[in-house]
Amino acid sequence: MANYDVIIIGAGPGGYVCAIRCAQLGLKTAVVEGRDTLGGTCLNVGCIPSKALLHASHQLHEAEHNFAKMGLKGKSPSVDWKQMLAYKDEVIDGNTKGIEFLFKKNKIDWLKGWGSIPEAGKVKVSDEVYEAKNIIIASGSEPSSLPGVEIDEKVVVTSTGALALGKIPKKMVVIGAGVIGLELGSVYARLGADVTVVEFLDAVTPGMDAEVQKTFQRILKKQGLTFVMGAAVQKTEATKTKAKVHYKLRRDDSEHVLDADVVLVATGRKPFVDGLGLDALGVEMTDRGQIRTGKDWQTNVKGIYAIGDAIEGPMLAHKAEDEGMAAAEQVAGKHGHVNYGVIPGVIYTWPEVANVGETEATLKESGRAYKVGKFMFMGNGRAKANFAADGFVKILADKGTDRILGAHIIGPAAGDLIHEVCVAMEFGASAEDLAMTCHAHPTYSEAVREAALACGDGPIHS
Numbered sequence: 001m002a003n004y005d006v007i008i009i010g011a012g013p014g015g016y017v018c019a020i021r022c023a024q025l026g027l028k029t030a031v032v033e034g035r036d037t038l039g040g041t042c043l044n045v046g047c048i049p050s051k052a053l054l055h056a057s058h059q060l061h062e063a064e065h066n067f068a069k070m071g072l073k074g075k076s077p078s079v080d081w082k083q084m085l086a087y088k089d090e091v092i093d094g095n096t097k098g099i100e101f102l103f104k105k106n107k108i109d110w111l112k113g114w115g116s117i118p119e120a121g122k123v124k125v126s127d128e129v130y131e132a133k134n135i136i137i138a139s140g141s142e143p144s145s146l147p148g149v150e151i152d153e154k155v156v157v158t159s160t161g162a163l164a165l166g167k168i169p170k171k172m173v174v175i176g177a178g179v180i181g182l183e184l185g186s187v188y189a190r191l192g193a194d195v196t197v198v199e200f201l202d203a204v205t206p207g208m209d210a211e212v213q214k215t216f217q218r219i220l221k222k223q224g225l226t227f228v229m230g231a232a233v234q235k236t237e238a239t240k241t242k243a244k245v246h247y248k249l250r251r252d253d254s255e256h257v258l259d260a261d262v263v264l265v266a267t268g269r270k271p272f273v274d275g276l277g278l279d280a281l282g283v284e285m286t287d288r289g290q291i292r293t294g295k296d297w298q299t300n301v302k303g304i305y306a307i308g309d310a311i312e313g314p315m316l317a318h319k320a321e322d323e324g325m326a327a328a329e330q331v332a333g334k335h336g337h338v339n340y341g342v343i344p345g346v347i348y349t350w351p352e353v354a355n356v357g358e359t360e361a362t363l364k365e366s367g368r369a370y371k372v373g374k375f376m377f378m379g380n381g382r383a384k385a386n387f388a389a390d391g392f393v394k395i396l397a398d399k400g401t402d403r404i405l406g407a408h409i410i411g412p413a414a415g416d417l418i419h420e421v422c423v424a425m426e427f428g429a430s431a432e433d434l435a436m437t438c439h440a441h442p443t444y445s446e447a448v449r450e451a452a453l454a455c456g457d458g459p460i461h462s
Ligand code: FAD
Pocket: 009, 010, 011, 012, 013, 014, 015, 032, 033, 034, 035, 039, 040, 041, 042, 043, 045, 046, 047, 048, 050, 113, 114, 115, 116, 138, 139, 140, 141, 159, 160, 180, 272, 274, 275, 276, 307, 308, 309, 310, 315, 316, 317, 318, 319, 320, 348
């Protein structure tokens, strides 16, 4: 029986990052992964393939809508869907093989197969039992569906099926205007599908800044997506090639039906803990089926830790990675730390949407006095030159101390711009600190500085 200091179950961004940090800290480390490739949901059927399709379809959009304006004339490219999928698969392959290389480099053993925990200190993979001083569960999440909606991954699909459709649908219905629904809905709308998004609530992307929500929905509508808001999906009916989506409008209970070639069900994800044997071990769970952990990511069973999508908090790859590093440090006797107040969220549509920290709603709820500094990309020269002037940067700062409490960006490269605010927040910076920092011209980042200036004496270009 092989012995390890740490065995990690799951090789997603939580598990593989944790393993590399454990190995760097001198711990003998193995990772159990049941998929044929490393990288988890994120690299195989999540972040990476969706961003590849977003990138490719955005290039098409630019060619169709903006090239001629810049004097780039000629026939627009046509879509070779098989080749686009092959490009996406190549991107996945390069990334998953990269993790395999990092495992070898760091002398991490990959125990291939599905793992379970027969007792604390032991991990079973197929018929082999391995001993581990510490076990870290990083088993991730899976799509959660709705009652009355049967997934076949061909006509009624989750994100996994939507990343590998046989052809571009003529009509697509997306259930859920959250992150997956809007990213993948955008992809297919750009590729020519007629996309209708059916959302239970009255605003897209729940929990986000209300002004961003409105602007985002308006921009997506302009791009051709249709929205049915305040609608509860009742059921889907599917044949081998078509589906019907039945929904009820919440405002008057009226019943409606939409026809589709493909239905994307994007109504959230739930922790994946099947087969681990957690019940028998007595591992405490939350009411939402997540593994409950303490501040050190340890469960109520000594020596068993959990991180990533399987525990509480936002289901994001970088949150899982940060917990992976922090849990590794805890196991190695150091002091791992994650600042849950500064975890950015990004939606990779065009324009991108990014946020960090408090929203106006959460600040009002907690009764904290705040000020708002807002700057429209319309006043940013670079954004105007690049046909990317729709959107804004909004910074929220404490009314008395000027300390930055949150930021909300919709606009070009929002997912990159947000990080200067994250760093500022980690250093406890004031809006004035950002405003006094020289920003290169012409960059999109100048819009962040202008929003910080707007928290004080005012921006220059508006
Ligand atoms: P996972 O990545 O889910 O990995 C868990 C791994 O554990 C899996 O490979 C699974 O096979 C394995 N496993 C589970 N149980 C066992 C077992 N018993 N034995 C062996 N192996 C096991 N997040 C972002 O931050 N940015 C994005 O752009 C983004 N885009 C996304 C797009 C889509 C379409 C989806 C679905 C998700 C996206 N996410 C994104 C979310 C992100 O993928 C997850 O938050 C992240 O993958 C969670 O990492 P994890 O390590 O906790 O789990």
